[in-house]
Amino acid sequence: MPSPTREESKGETGQAEHGATDSGDRERGTGNRLACALEMEMTTHSLHGDSKLDSVNCDGLINRNGGDSAEVSVPLSLPGKRTAHMEGDDLYRLRDRKFLLEDKKRLCALALGTALLGILLTIIHAEICPLVYTPGSNIALFINCSISLSTGCLLILIIAFHYKDIRLFVIDHNQVDWRIAMTSQRVLVITLELLVCVIHPVGTYWEVGLHTNSSSSAPLCVSIHHGRALMDMELLLSVLMFLRLYLVHRAILLHSKVLLSASYRSIGSLNNINFTFRFVLKILMNKYPARTLLAFILFFWLTASWMLTLCERQTQVATNTGQMDTAMWLIAITFLTVGYGDVAPHTSCGKAVCLFTGVMGVACTAMLVAVVTKTLALNKGEKHVHFFMLDFQISKRIRHAAANVLRECWLLHRANLTKGNRGEHRRHQRCLLEAIRVFRHLRLKRKKLRDYVSEMVDLPKMQMIMCDLSANWNNSYRELEQRIHSMEQKLDELSRCFQQTSEMLSHVLRHRNTEIR
Numbered sequence: 001m002p003s004p005t006r007e008e009s010k011g012e013t014g015q016a017e018h019g020a021t022d023s024g025d026r027e028r029g030t031g032n033r034l035a036c037a038l039e040m041e042m043t044t045h046s047l048h049g050d051s052k053l054d055s056v057n058c059d060g061l062i063n064r065n066g067g068d069s070a071e072v073s074v075p076l077s078l079p080g081k082r083t084a085h086m087e088g089d090d091l092y093r094l095r096d097r098k099f100l101l102e103d104k105k106r107l108c109a110l111a112l113g114t115a116l117l118g119i120l121l122t123i124i125h126a127e128i129c130p131l132v133y134t135p136g137s138n139i140a141l142f143i144n145c146s147i148s149l150s151t152g153c154l155l156i157l158i159i160a161f162h163y164k165d166i167r168l169f170v171i172d173h174n175q176v177d178w179r180i181a182m183t184s185q186r187v188l189v190i191t192l193e194l195l196v197c198v199i200h201p202v203g204t205y206w207e208v209g210l211h212t213n214s215s216s217s218a219p220l221c222v223s224i225h226h227g228r229a230l231m232d233m234e235l236l237l238s239v240l241m242f243l244r245l246y247l248v249h250r251a252i253l254l255h256s257k258v259l260l261s262a263s264y265r266s267i268g269s270l271n272n273i274n275f276t277f278r279f280v281l282k283i284l285m286n287k288y289p290a291r292t293l294l295a296f297i298l299f300f301w302l303t304a305s306w307m308l309t310l311c312e313r314q315t316q317v318a319t320n321t322g323q324m325d326t327a328m329w330l331i332a333i334t335f336l337t338v339g340y341g342d343v344a345p346h347t348s349c350g351k352a353v354c355l356f357t358g359v360m361g362v363a364c365t366a367m368l369v370a371v372v373t374k375t376l377a378l379n380k381g382e383k384h385v386h387f388f389m390l391d392f393q394i395s396k397r398i399r400h401a402a403a404n405v406l407r408e409c410w411l412l413h414r415a416n417l418t419k420g421n422r423g424e425h426r427r428h429q430r431c432l433l434e435a436i437r438v439f440r441h442l443r444l445k446r447k448k449l450r451d452y453v454s455e456m457v458d459l460p461k462m463q464m465i466m467c468d469l470s471a472n473w474n475n476s477y478r479e480l481e482q483r484i485h486s487m488e489q490k491l492d493e494l495s496r497c498f499q500q501t502s503e504m505l506s507h508v509l510r511h512r513n514t515e516i517r
Helices: 004-047 084-132 138-172 184-197 203-207 228-254 262-270 277-287 289-312 324-335 348-376 380-418 422-455 459-516
Strands: none
Touching: 084 138, 084 228, 138 184, 184 228, 228 277, 228 289, 228 348, 277 289, 289 324, 289 348, 324 348, 380 422
């Protein structure tokens, strides 16, 4: 039977060998994890962060989906630690995000330019068609084909923009599958944008092959051969092309310094601020209110005037609003909510344009009143100076009113002593009551002024006062601590002196007692 000591030594030897085996396994596991990290980093570098990573079974993680290539999350570092791969991955994500933002900005600018080109070609086609060439001619077909081509390019740019937006969403949320970004709201927005951008006039295509003369041309560039329905459809499509101007707000947002500034984005993310067009518009109205309102009003004036001329060209009345000057006058008086009544729209389309112009005029008038009020308002320093001078002037008037009360009291007292005319006595009484009324009125006025001034809380000044008070309290506390410490030292010295004195007295008394004995 082996001895217990030998068994214990064997057990310890087995545990040591098992511990060595475990340490070797851990080292091999760490080496495997590092190799796996290097492999995935090389794969990431080769794919530039655009393609998906294949399933890699590292650190003992095995697919349990029956051999299917599933995507698993692989821990590339020990718990609580972070390797260089994660930092490199974040850097690649930031780089891809920056490139995607630049691509979105470029695509938005191109889309806006293409939309404006299509609108400009539509305006040219509607203005010079009845005068320069006839409907159905080769020139009209060429211009309409150019409008259709610009519309096709615009649709491609819109799809490319949303493709970049989806990729940016995938990078921001660290998602692999792009289908997660395709929510119902996003699909609805993309569909609506494509439907708005696909609208353009197509009436010229019906004129191909028809032999029409210039005398049969309608006010629009559509022959009357197809009747009223085609003209109304051409008019509606031409007006609805201006819905493409929704791209202006997206271009302003993507090209604004607010979105491009990293400091703006950092502070905004800390304060939960969404950088939308409304936020950018508020900043523009705060920094450049007059220029922003003036640019919007001029652009809206010209656009609405041309739309009104396009709607009213079918009318043949004495005050024809189909002319540009008459339409500009009607839009101006409608925008300003004046409405002289000398000119009025005659078609349903023209009435709708005037109604929309009136609504926008009321909104712009409200914004203009707010801007003017903010411009004429006094700032904080001007308010302090103004209220200080008002308080000084009212105090001076109060002193004068108090002096008048005393004077009238003295005059009334002298009139009582002399017992003169009763009319003079009543006059002095009347003057005394008036002086007292003025004195009370001025005091009430000063009280109201000081109450209003007290409501204007000067936060920086209050903060400075509180900081000074806090600094004074800290200094007083330090001085008090020093004094207490010095008093403690003096008390210790006094206690030592008392102890020494008591020892000396006891020694002297003992010495005298021995001498007496």
